[in-house]
Amino acid sequence: MKEGWTYARAGVNIDQKSSAIESLVKELRYQRTGMGQMVRRKGLFASLIDFGENYLTLATDGVGTKLLVAEEMGIWDTVGIDCVAMNVNDTICVNSEPMSFVDYIAIDRPDESVTEKIGVGLEKGAELSNMEIVGGEIAVLPEMVNGVDLSGTCLGFVRKDRMISGETCREGDAIVALESSGIHSNGLTLARKVFESAGIGLRETVPGLSKAVGLELLTPTEIYVKQVLGITSEHEVHGLVDITGGGLRNLLRMKGGLQYVIDDPLRPAPVFGKIQELGGISDREMYQTLNMSMGFMIVAPEEEAETIASEHGNARIVGRVRRGSGVLLEPENILYEVY
Template sequence: MVTYSESGVDIDLEELTVSRLTSRLKGTLRYCDVISGAGHFAALVRMGDVAIAMSTDGVGSKILVAEMMSRYDTVGIDCIAMVVNDILCVGAKPAALVDYLAVEEPDPDVADEIGKGLARGAEIAQVAIIGGETASLPGIIRNLDLAATGIGFVDVDRIITGENVGEGDAVIGLESSGIHSNGLSLARKVFFDELKLSVNDEMPGSAKTVGEELLEPTRIYVDPIMRLLESGVSVHGLAHITGGGFGNLKRLNRDVGYHLDSLPEPQEIFRTIHEAGVDITEMYRVFNMGVGFCAVVSHDDLDDALDVLGDGAHHIGNVTPRKAEVALKTYTGESIKL
């Protein structure tokens, strides 16, 4: 079996590393009015009756696929998506970002291509890119890295913390556009090391090449989720399904669990990765498996929520009393727990 840790990413070690880092930073919270207990995907700072939501993220090793294809016009969309989708999770409307581009050596043509993606992502998310930083770091960076930090705004009394998620609530899943921008280390190991394919080879079961499938931009969920938040539907929780897969739902409220038995069929790319030797539990622990964002709503509001969200939204399961457990039925018919 091929695992994420074998591809160079150890999720458990990452969690420990983050814990060690953040434990040193808790004392700094006294310098502003941080809304504690609400920052599961984005941090929140109170400014009177309004809170500023902040998130930072990058494109990750998807950059390496872009390098292999000499194509950089889509990774900017991923960069925007990874930031704004997290900001949405606390009920905030994304507003502005600053980007950070670190390069081994400046390349105006590559920068122009990255700029195209950033501009397109900002257009979809309806946010302003108000500044940024470009750093030349030979000896530290090989080729380039791209990240961004964004802010959004939400009325304090409309913050979504997940604390209202309760037994019987409905879980709605919004379809992803594919692999998005996480788990690429494992995907690259499967396609390039295990299956011995190149970026120009045809993806099994697809008319696209491997490279095209891997570079498919992360879906930006700003439009449907803002429509949901403004609809009057009782939204109890929002989760961006990225690294950690459906385990991200546990970040909303650890006093409940989730039973997901009606997930949509995943895209062919996930089937290929699984069939190449990645365990099914590892698949749902690492990848979005066709669902890139979840909304937890009152069951009474389920039909209205689905109407607002439109095509690509599915009732995938319900909230259970089993604390901090995500039980789901895989596309292969197996039942697993995360």
């Protein structure tokens, strides 16, 4: 039997990545005194900085190998949206409002046509997030970079009494999923390898997909800022989860001693089915690598969750919280116990 694709086989081992992060973080021991101290909490999507009556938040991320798709397709005006989205969607997970953003572009040679189009996407992402881009850096590194790398950092703020950490999640809560726009900006290495190994080029169309593979993969990451902050301003919410790298395993960042059960997941968009079919990928691997059409999740009391789902066309209750541990994808009886 032909071996099915995994993220690790494609070159990205998320367990090794976690170990690398731990090895770095254990060396970061210096603690500032006075205003601006870091709040030490594990599992948060954005870092908290004590700043009087508010917390400032910082989140940083990049677009990843979606940039290789952009390069091959010659389409650069959407990856800036992805860069902003990857940062602001993490920022809102603590109910923080994105405020300012800086971008970082590493490039092998200056190309005004490319950087201009990247700027178009960054501006659109900023508008969708109600956030200003206040600065950035373009580093020309011909000996280190072959192409373009794009990342950014987001500064946000939240009143201390409005911060949401996931620690108030409790038995009986419901889990609401917000639909994704597509693959977003995680798992692109796996997706690219699958299509490549199947002999399918990015400019080709395949049965089941409405547009060329490359265009499907370049669909910009959904920005949930205005929707989620609107929801938290009107409803009691216990947890906010960005379904990025790690897929459903991100729910493990919520309060421990509970099991987060996904018993009625959204139907995955055709692109996910095509990737799974061509790559012979297991359900376990798919749901821990890709968002599977569930781009963001909200944990809330059941009545609140029902109202949220009824008020938003892209939202549906997909699960519940009960005593136990881990994240259970119930239809397939798949249990994730380690982030």
